[in-house]
Amino acid sequence: MEHVQEAQQFERKLNGRLMMNKVSKGIFFLSTLFGLVVLAVLLYRVLSEGIAYINWNFLTGKLSTNPERAGIMGAILGTFWLMIVVAPVTMFLGVATAIYLEMYAKKNKFTEFIQTNIANLAGVPSIVYGILGLTVFVRAMDLGNIVLAGGLTMSLLILPIVIVASQEALRAVPKFLEEGSLGMGATKWQTIRAVVLPVALPGILTGAILALSRAIGETAPLVVIGIPALLIPFPGSIFDKFTVLPMQIYYWTLDSSLVAEYANLAAATIIVLLVALLVLNSSAIIIRNKFTKRF
Template identity: 75%
Template sequence: MKYVDANTVQKRMNTRILKNNILKYLFLIATLFGLFVLAILIIQVLRDGLQWIDWNFLTGKLSNDAERAGIMGAILGTFWMMIVVAPVTLILGIGTAIYLELYAKKGVFQSFIQTNISNLAGVPSIVYGILGLTIFVRAMDLGNIVLAGGLTLSLLILPIVIVAAQEAIRSVPQHLSEASYGMGATKWQTVKNIILPAALPGILTGAILALSRAIGETAPLTVLGIPALILPFPEGIFDKFTALPMQIYYWTLDSSLVAEYVNLAAATIVVLLLLLFLLNSTAIIIRNKFQQRY
């Protein structure tokens, strides 16, 4: 056994402590830099947009006149789109996660599906826009309606929901399901009464955060040709529509022609941020409620 004197050990410890302190402060600087940039962006958006937010802006129709423009059509379009995205994503995503974790046999096929789902979660959103354009808009001849936009965004966030639901199911202690089987419960009874209730906080948190991402996506809707023109308010999933991200995108593009569009885009960003904040807060509340229950 090689002998190491106390001075050498002390030097190694000092080196490790130094490296630890350097990396700690480096990560702190990176975090503070990100927060600083975010704060600048939020302050600028609030400065440009808050003064334009009023009741007429929230309830009015789109208009070429910046003073009379409103975003109610974009709000309703976003709402109807989420009416499509939420059930499709939750049913398919949670169902797939349950099958892969609790019913599928471990092997090459299951591993192949799992690998592809994980890879799909990192695919750029514009690729899903191209897929939605090919399948829903052209092959199914739906056109750029709410249903086509909602199905496209469902494809976008479906892998994220599946992965989040799988992680939530894996986190359920094994002894709970074993106790259920020991009491004579069937597999489905165990899944329905034991595993799903215990995994529900993680599943709902992941699903709501995925829906928040879908609300803020612009690239897939741009590929689908979703307009930001003066449209009638959408009244169902088969109507043409626009959404809040699309309205922000077009007002930002046209700001070089009409200076006031910068303020309209900033005001719409504030509304979208508030909506995302409400969704994320809902996710936190749901998670805390069910964690206390189970």
């Protein structure tokens, strides 16, 4: 009799767990479906409103108060020059910091404190970095709202992401490779340069490219430091004033309440920005797969 009761009890628990599993699976499926539906609606609306406005004149023209003559070449060039600053600054400082923390720094409470704060900085709202850039680069260093100030501000924004991604890539390198190199008489730096970095490079590049994708799509820090959006000449160096694609989308969206056609221009600019982000993210996957096969 006791065995029968235990079997019934076990069966009830099993049925409860199976039911809970089905409910959880259904909730997760509905959550995913909701996100996909919202994404599909957004893409449909953007494509339907903006695809007709994408032409050669739109891609190569200057910004204008006349919606029929407005173009985004200035914003495209501004985005390009911004990345010219952000990419090398972020890569050099981020990878160098990760190498020091993983390969040279002693493991103690102080380094744990630094790493914890770096991880926390990755989740700080972007507008906080805009305030920091306004205080340090625009006002204290008196750079103004030029490409260099915007690039340094965006570098601060994505630097924690690159550091964390680089650290994870370095930790994934098998220890026997490093130990074997040191055992053969190589110095610490020779081991890092010739053995550790080539193996960790796919992860480092993937994290860096994804971080750059975030920088391209950010608007709040640039709004805070006062980046203009209309009727400025094409930027030709890192010391020129500039605008970027997200800023142009932001201002055209605001102006759409006055002139409805600006909404279509904003949608067309969103398509261009999405294509740029898709190219960057795809290149990250290609680079990762290429170096993974090699090493």
